[in-house]
Amino acid sequence: MTQTSCQEKTFPVTEANKIRVAKRAHYDEATVHAILDEGLIAQVGFVQDGNPIVLPMVYARIGDQLYIHGAKATRLLKQLKKGLPVCLNVTLVDGLVVGRSAFHHSMNFRSVNIHGTAKLVEDEQEKYDALVAVTDHLAPGRWDETRAMTTKEANATTVISVTIETAAAKVRSGMPIDDEEDYASDHWAGIVPITTAYGQPIDDARLKQGIPVADSIKALSNRR
Amino acid sequence: MTQTSCQEKTFPVTEANKIRVAKRAHYDEATVHAILDEGLIAQVGFVQDGNPIVLPMVYARIGDQLYIHGAKATRLLKQLKKGLPVCLNVTLVDGLVVGRSAFHHSMNFRSVNIHGTAKLVEDEQEKYDALVAVTDHLAPGRWDETRAMTTKEANATTVISVTIETAAAKVRSGMPIDDEEDYASDHWAGIVPITTAYGQPIDDARLKQGIPVADSIKALSNRR
Numbered sequence A, B: 001m002t003q004t005s006c007q008e009k010t011f012p013v014t015e016a017n018k019i020r021v022a023k024r025a026h027y028d029e030a031t032v033h034a035i036l037d038e039g040l041i042a043q044v045g046f047v048q049d050g051n052p053i054v055l056p057m058v059y060a061r062i063g064d065q066l067y068i069h070g071a072k073a074t075r076l077l078k079q080l081k082k083g084l085p086v087c088l089n090v091t092l093v094d095g096l097v098v099g100r101s102a103f104h105h106s107m108n109f110r111s112v113n114i115h116g117t118a119k120l121v122e123d124e125q126e127k128y129d130a131l132v133a134v135t136d137h138l139a140p141g142r143w144d145e146t147r148a149m150t151t152k153e154a155n156a157t158t159v160i161s162v163t164i165e166t167a168a169a170k171v172r173s174g175m176p177i178d179d180e181e182d183y184a185s186d187h188w189a190g191i192v193p194i195t196t197a198y199g200q201p202i203d204d205a206r207l208k209q210g211i212p213v214a215d216s217i218k219a220l221s222n223r224r
Helices: A029-038 A075-080 A124-138 A151-156 A215-221 B029-038 B075-080 B124-138 B151-155 B215-221
Strands: A041-048 A051-062 A065-071 A085-098 A106-120 A157-163 A166-172 A190-198 B041-048 B051-062 B065-071 B085-098 B106-120 B157-163 B166-172 B190-198
Touching: A029 A051, A029 A085, A029 A106, A029 A166, A041 A065, A041 A075, A041 B041, A041 B051, A041 B085, A051 A075, A051 A124, A051 B041, A051 B051, A051 B085, A051 B106, A065 A075, A065 A124, A075 A157, A085 B041, A085 B051, A085 B215, A106 B051, A124 A151, A124 A157, A151 A157, A190 B215, A215 B085, A215 B190, B029 B051, B029 B085, B029 B106, B029 B166, B041 B065, B041 B075, B051 B075, B051 B124, B065 B075, B065 B124, B075 B157, B124 B151, B124 B157, B151 B157
Parallel strands: none
Antiparallel strands: A041 A051, A041 A085, A051 A065, A065 A157, A085 A106, A085 A190, A106 A157, A106 A166, A190 B190, B041 B051, B041 B085, B051 B065, B065 B157, B085 B106, B085 B190, B106 B157, B106 B166
């Protein structure tokens, strides 16, 4: 990936990430980052004993690094820290595309596929920054509102980084594309939007009396 | 997987699908099928040239078979029809779990992991039934409302089946589990529900005048 001033960064197109339908493909950094930043869960794929494993993980992005984390004992993290190649997919579903024929049914979505190599984060500062980013990815500003992390907690947590080596976004939007001769038919066609929304925050049953909903959480409920 | 009358079916627990945190693990067929039937997108993982690939796909379930489909030219399907081992993950996100410490933040979710072997569906009837199931998985009853599938469309479509060999569901629900000494603190804690909802159907711009929204789509909008 190269960057020159005033030029938009794009990821290289390779055999591994090339998208067949060109009009749905986006390799520019802005599109890739926007999807990563809006998603909450990445499906992380790796190979174990020759077989594929795909697990859902929360994550965060700092620059061109993705971070995932978990308990030290987690099988996934024990594997990944060996430095395995990984593929991460983040998909945001935007709607059903309802054609006049079953053949032209589809989904509207924004999806990004990342290929990179998992690496154990050993630098203490990078590990700290990654944990802040993962928490703030769930709710921006949340880290500063929480009880400070203890050394014991930091030690119990494994953080893995993945440098984005190649990335490809695939986006479909808009109406179905039906066969020309079907447009005059009596079959209904259109789209059904699908939205993901935050509901009203619910206090923990053991919340100390009089504690208001945290600012980061209030902001979240108003965000979507 | 064995079945005797009046006994609930469960999937075998193996090294590949065992979930570390036992209280979140479910291997019974009812839980696994319920998550598969509610999800819209499966992240399908397979190995290509030793590297993991994860792609989002619509799918459907008939009994213990999962079906995915796509254009014949699709790279994924060209690979899978060779009979590769696959891992499918379907994850439904239910909420943010907001602890008093960053360490005890989490997500509420229902997730299922399937391991099996991809197989090209060659039997015409099975292929037809799978395409009906995939369409009706998006909107129950939709297949019967659409213009009949042509032979050309059937020929242009590849259908892959995956027999569910092992399956494990992981479910987290409810409030954060904080450290006992943190409960008395002034930090807010609780959950933020996340809901996925259908919006009002939008007519295709070229819809023939006077055509009402299809019944399957109306039912969908009222379903969630």
